Structures are given as C-alpha cells and as structure tokens.
Amino acid sequence: MNALAKHRAVLFAYLVTILLLLLGGIISPGFLSVSHLRTMSLLAAFIGIVALGQTFVIIGGGIDLSVPWVLNGAAVFVSLFAHNHNQPLLWAVPVLLAAGALVGAINGVGIAVTGIPPIIMTLAVNVILQGGILLYTGGAPAAAAPRALQFLAVGRVAHVPVVLGIWTLLAIAATILLSKTTFGRYLFALGTSPTVAEYSGVPILRTIVLSYALSGFTAALVGMLLAGYSGQAYLGMGDPYLFTSIAAVAIGGTSIMGGSGHYVGTIAGAFLLTILTSLLPALNLSSGALQVLYGLAILVSVSVASTALPKLLFPRRSTG
Amino acid sequence: MKASVLEDEDRNTREVRAPRGTSRWRKQLDERASFLVACALLIGLVAVYGSLRKGVFSFEELNLDTAAAMTLLLAASGQTVVLLRGGIDLSIGGIISLGTVLAATRFGHHPQTAAFWTFLIIAMGLLVGAANGLIIAVLELQPFLVTLTTWAILSGVALIVLPTDGGSLPPGWMKFGAASWFGLSSSVWLLIALLLFWCWFRKTRLCLAIRASGSNERSAYLSGVSLIFSDVAAYALSGTFAALASLYLTTQTGTGSPTIGNGYILPTVAAAVIGGVSLFGGRGGLVGTIVGVFIMTMIGNLVFVLSVSSYWQPVVSGVILLLAVLASSIAEKSAKRNLLA
Numbered sequence: 130m131n132a133l134a135k136h137r138a139v140l141f142a143y144l145v146t147i148l149l150l151l152l153g154g155i156i157s158p159g160f161l162s163v164s165h166l167r168t169m170s171l172l173a174a175f176i177g178i179v180a181l182g183q184t185f186v187i188i189g190g191g192i193d194l195s196v197p198w199v200l201n202g203a204a205v206f207v208s209l210f211a212h213n214h215n216q217p218l219l220w221a222v223p224v225l226l227a228a229g230a231l232v233g234a235i236n237g238v239g240i241a242v243t244g245i246p247p248i249i250m251t252l253a254v255n256v257i258l259q260g261g262i263l264l265y266t267g268g269a270p271a272a273a274a275p276r277a278l279q280f281l282a283v284g285r286v287a288h289v290p291v292v293l294g295i296w297t298l299l300a301i302a303a304t305i306l307l308s309k310t311t312f313g314r315y316l317f318a319l320g321t322s323p324t325v326a327e328y329s330g331v332p333i334l335r336t337i338v339l340s341y342a343l344s345g346f347t348a349a350l351v352g353m354l355l356a357g358y359s360g361q362a363y364l365g366m367g368d369p370y371l372f373t374s375i376a377a378v379a380i381g382g383t384s385i386m387g388g389s390g391h392y393v394g395t396i397a398g399a400f401l402l403t404i405l406t407s408l409l410p411a412l413n414l415s416s417g418a419l420q421v422l423y424g425l426a427i428l429v430s431v432s433v434a435s436t437a438l439p440k441l442l443f444p445r446r447s448t449g
Numbered sequence: 450m451k452a453s454v455l456e457d458e459d460r461n462t463r464e465v466r467a468p469r470g471t472s473r474w475r476k477q478l479d480e481r482a483s484f485l486v487a488c489a490l491l492i493g494l495v496a497v498y499g500s501l502r503k504g505v506f507s508f509e510e511l512n513l514d515t516a517a518a519m520t521l522l523l524a525a526s527g528q529t530v531v532l533l534r535g536g537i538d539l540s541i542g543g544i545i546s547l548g549t550v551l552a553a554t555r556f557g558h559h560p561q562t563a564a565f566w567t568f569l570i571i572a573m574g575l576l577v578g579a580a581n582g583l584i585i586a587v588l589e590l591q592p593f594l595v596t597l598t599t600w601a602i603l604s605g606v607a608l609i610v611l612p613t614d615g616g617s618l619p620p621g622w623m624k625f626g627a628a629s630w631f632g633l634s635s636s637v638w639l640l641i642a643l644l645l646f647w648c649w650f651r652k653t654r655l656c657l658a659i660r661a662s663g664s665n666e667r668s669a670y671l672s673g674v675s676l677i678f679s680d681v682a683a684y685a686l687s688g689t690f691a692a693l694a695s696l697y698l699t700t701q702t703g704t705g706s707p708t709i710g711n712g713y714i715l716p717t718v719a720a721a722v723i724g725g726v727s728l729f730g731g732r733g734g735l736v737g738t739i740v741g742v743f744i745m746t747m748i749g750n751l752v753f754v755l756s757v758s759s760y761w762q763p764v765v766s767g768v769i770l771l772l773a774v775l776a777s778s779i780a781e782k783s784a785k786r787n788l789l790a
Binding site for chain 2: 192243253260264372385417424428435441
C-alpha cells in the first residue's frame with residue numbers, strides 16, 4: 130500500500146475543506162474575509178483541542194464519552210472560583226486542568242484495571258459528572274467569566290488570536306508525542322492489539338491512563354476557553370462537543386478501531402466541521418440540514434478510509 | 450487482514466469456558482452472574498420502594514411502571530439484538546425522533562392515513578436499520594460510527610419535518626396508551642407479547658446466527674453463517690423496534706419532538722448492560738434487558754418518592770451501571786481463573 134492510498138482519508142479531508150472554503154467564497158462575498166476566517170479558526174480551535182485528546186484515546190483503541198461534562202465542569206467551576214476577578218485564575222486554571230486530567234485518569238484506571246468497556250466507563254463518568262454539577266449549581270447558570278479568560282479566548286496578540294497560538298503549540302506537541310516518543314508507539318501498539326501489546330511489554334495501564342488523562346486535560350482547557358469566549362458558563366455547553374470531537378477524529382482518517390491515525394487529519398476534521406456550520410446561513414439552510422450534512426460528511430469520509438472499499442471497487446486488483 | 454486475525458485471537462482468549470469437573474450449576478452461575486446480580490438488585494429496589502410507599506404491589510402500580518418503561522423497553526429490545534451481534538446501534542435516537550414527528554404531522558384525522566403512516570414509520574425503521582447493517586457489513590466499518598452518522602442524518606430530517614416540539618395526534622390514537630383489558634394496561638400486554646416474541650425468537654436460526662457471529666465472527670463465518678445477513682437482520686430488527694418505540698411514545702406524549710429520541714440512545718445500552726448483555730457480543734438476552742429497564746424505572750421512582758433533587762437520578766444510574774459492569778467483569782475474571790487452576 131503506497132503512501133497516497135494510506136493517507137487518502139487525510140488528503141480527502143483537506144481537499145473537502147478547501148473545496149468548502151471556495152464554495153463559501155463563491156456563495157457569500159464576506160466568507161473569505163480575514164475577520165470571518167479568524168472567527169472560523171477560533172471555533173475550529175475549540176473543536177480541534179477537544180478532539181486532540183479524543184484522537185489519542187481513539188488511537189489507543191478507546192473512546193471518551195465523558196468529554197461534554199468534563200468541559201462543562203471546568204467552565205462552571207472556573208467562573209465560580211474566579212468570581213469576576215482575574216487573580217484567582219492563577220490557581221483555578223491549573224487546578225481545573227489537573228482535575229480534568231484526574232477525571233481522565235479515573236476513566237483510564239477503570240478501563241485498564243477492571244476491564245470495563247470504554248464506552249460504558251466514560252459514559253457513566255459523564256452521567257455522574259452531569260448529575261454532580263447540576264446538584265452543585267442547583268441547575269442555575271454560573272457567574273460571568275473573568276476578563277483575563279475572555280482575553281485568552283477572544284484576544285489577539287499581533288493580529289493573531291491567542292487561542293490559535295495555544296492550538297498551534299498543542300498541535301506540535303501532539304504530533305511529536307504521537308510520532309517521536311515511546312508513549313506514541315505504545316499507544317499505536319495498544320490500539321492495534323491489546324494482547325500483542327501486553328506480551329510485547331507495553332505498559333498497558335500507564336499508556337491507557339495517560340491517554341485518557343490527556344483527553345480530560347484538553348476537555349477542561351476548552352471548557353475554560355469557551356467560558357471566556359461566551360462570557361459565561363452555562364449548563365449543557367459541552368454537549369455538542371461529544372459529537373464534533375468524535376466526528377473530527379473520524380473525518381481526519383483516524384480509525385475508530387484504534388491503531389492508526391494522525392492528529393494532522395483531526396485538524397482538517399475540525400476545520401471541515403466548522404466551515405460546514407458557517408456555510409449554513411450563506412446557503413439558507415436550517416440546523417436540521419446541518420445535521421444531515423454532518424452525518425453525510427462523516428459517512429463519506431469513513432467510507433473513503435475503509436480498507437474494504439478498494440476491494441469492492443477493483444475486485445481483481447486486490448491482492449489482500 | 451492480519452489485524453482482523455489478531456482481533457479474533459483477542460476474542461478467543463476472552464471466551465470463557467468452565468473447566469472440566471465443575472458442576473453444571475457452577476457453569477450456569479458463572480455465565481449468568483451479571484443477570485442474577487441484576488435480578489437481585491431489582492428485587493432489592495422494589496422492596497425498598499414498597500416499604501416507602503403504599504400500594505406498590507398492585508396491578509395499578511404494575512400498569513403505571515410498565516407504561517413508563519415501555520418506550521425504553523421497546524428500543525432496548527432492538528439494542529439487545531444488536532449487542533448480541535457484537536455491534537451497537539446509536540441510530541435508535543434518530544429513528545424515535547423521526548417517528549414521533551412523522552406521526553404528529555402526518556396522521557391527520559382519517560384512520561386510513563394514520564394506518565398508512567404507521568406502516569410507513571415501521572418500514573422507515575426497518576429500512577434504516579437494514580441500511581445500517583449493509584454499510585457495516587459491506588464496507589467493514591465500525592457500528593458505532595455508522596449508526597452515529599445515521600443518527601445525525603435522521604435527527605436532521607426530523608428537525609426539517611418539525612423544527613420544534615408540536616403537532617398533534619388523533620384522540621383515538623392516544624386511547625391506546627390508556628386502554629386496559631382484564632385489569633392489565635396495554636403496556637403490560639405489550640410486555641407479555643415481547644416476552645412471547647423472545648421465547649420464539651431465541652430458538653430461531655436467525656438468533657443463533659446473530660449470537661454466533663457476535664461471540665466469534667471468524668468461527669461463525671467458517672461454520673457457514675452469512676455475516677452480511679446477520680448484520681442486516683440484527684440492525685433491521687433494531688430499527689423496527691425503535692420505530693415501534695416511537696409509535697408507543699406518541700400514545701403517551703400526544704406530540705412529536707425532533708429531539709426526544711436522543712435521550713433514549715444511551716439508556717438502551719445501559720439497560721441491556723445492567724441486565725447482563727455483553728458489549729462484546731454473544732452473551733445475554735431480552736429478559737436481562739427487561740430487568741435492566743425496570744431497574745432504571747425503579748431508580749426514577751425512588752428518586753421521586755424520596756423527594757430528593759431529580760439531579761440525583763443520573764448520578765445513581767451512572768453508579769449502578771458501573772457497578773453492574775464491574776460485577777460482570779469480575780465474574781468473567783473469576784471464571785477465567787477457574788479455567789487456569
């Protein structure tokens with residue numbers, strides 16, 4: 130299998146992203162303006178950062194369904210702790226990032242030690258967090274986000290949004306982590322076959338716990354940034370990120386069965402989903418049509434990535 | 450190809466058989482441990498509920514609880530079949546939403562149109578399910594992902610049909626939910642019908658094929674089971690059950706909602722897993738799922754009776770879900786240890 134065929138899903142995702150951008154430019158004049166591109170990349174960054182942790186978890190053969198309420202919890206508590214002041218952020222942000230990683234680590238320990246399937250473990254943790262946060266806040270929305278947080282989310286340094294800077298750093302770190310470190314290699318081995326990985330001496334527990342902790346960390350980070358972006362935390366703000374984080378990973382060509390994939394593809398997935406959303410007003414489409422398009426986008430891109438596809442299309446050329 | 454062989458070897462090591470010399474009872478106990486735990490839990494919950502409230506052990510209470518549980522029960526029945534196949538069906542949520550909005554907007558006042566659209570809704574569920582199965586089997590894609598996309602597409606269509614909650618159903622339609630024969634409500638009769646269906650279905654070749662391909666795809670294939678057929682059949686059944694669940698739901702709510710189905714996706718999986726259906730395929734049954742659904746209904750009842758905040762309900766169901774899965778995974782491990790000893 131040559132490199133082009135191997136990465137066809139990633140290439141396809143970038144191609145569709147560029148085509149959608151051009152389509153937007155043709156349909157509505159302001160679509161390719163700097164300010165609109167900046168807004169879109171901000172929104173893509175939120176999806177992309179959540180999907181970073183999700184990419185690691187999925188490559189390791191798992192899935193993290195606890196993303197929505199880890200994100201929401203971080204957003205709610207950062208607003209509660211800070212009380213409109215910037216000073217408490219100095220300890221609140223690191224504490225909440227660590228708390229997100231801790232929830233992820235609990236997911237990982239539950240999955241690795243007790244053998245509970247990832248879907249169930251992370252789903253249960255999500256539901257428990259949801260109930261806990263609703264109980265704590267009494268279902269009332271939290272206070273406004275402090276100014277420093279709003280600057281982090283929407284502010285710019287030399288015309289470049291701060292969030293984009295954070296995302297770029299994280300993307301570089303993720304790529305290095307996946308392709309240049311032993312942790313990355315362990316993760317791919319684990320996702321390909323847990324049994325073989327264990328017999329080959331891969332530290333299963335540590336690898337699983339680290340990948341889920343990373344996912345909890347990125348979800349908590351986006352929760353706080355989103356609270357800054359919308360000026361306040363509200364309940365249910367994390368729910369859309371369950372679907373979009375998994376969708377971005379899948380569109381980016383990472384196999385949901387684990388063992389293969391790139392964060393580079395997930396970035397394209399995050400952009401594709403964001404551009405699709407911003408095309409709606411231009412195309413005069415309803416949110417229902419967006420859902421249909423989302424679904425079709427994922428279905429088409431995973432079908433393109435499917436290893437069974439070449440066999441179906443060119444039955445004679447396939448040699449197994 | 451290499452990867453899939455390794456996958457199968459993974460599955461083989463997970464397969465648990467009782468060692469020679471252990472009694473048949475011990476084997477049964479190991480295999481049904483999580484189902485028995487669920488039964489004990491349900492009995493315990495009913496006992497607590499009964500001690501807190503008068504008139505729990507009556508037909509009236511049975512009618513009420515079964516009516517409350519029936520939508521989830523129907524949807525979870527389909528999910529059970531798919532879980533036995535080793536898959537998962539998230540499109541249930543989309544089918545339920547689309548079913549309720551179609552019923553609420555298209556039934557009109559003529560019985561004929563209502564009957565026609567009832568038929569169409571069931572056919573929609575069946576066809577969507579069959580399409581799920583076909584895509585999963587032919588393109589060798591992950592069930593989670595394929596059904597996630599069909600869920601998104603269907604709930605999108607539901608939003609296009611009816612953007613907000615609303616619509617109405619003919620008054621005669623809603624009478625079904627309140628109807629009762631011999632002191633038992635329509636929902637209890639549905640439950641009996643569901644049990645009879647399972648008694649028949651579990652012995653059929655189709656169920657055996659689904660179960661076999663769920664517990665070990667490779668050996669099922671080598672024994673002559675058509676994997677494409679078992680996939681299409683399992684998901685088509687699940688889609689049909691989801692359509693039936695949506696129709697039952699409209700007899701209770703009397704309206705259509707383009708988002709109502711989303712709340713049913715994960716509870717169907719949770720109910721089945723609590724009732725001892727394995728997420729890895731092959732093991733469990735509808736009776737377990739029914740127990741699981743009633744456990745969740747009882748938790749809701751208890752939260753109501755204890756008049757604590759309703760936010761406790763997700764917390765308690767989450768903890769019980771984890772404990773149930775933990776129990777079954779420990780049972781599996783102890784069975785493995787027996788095998789090695």
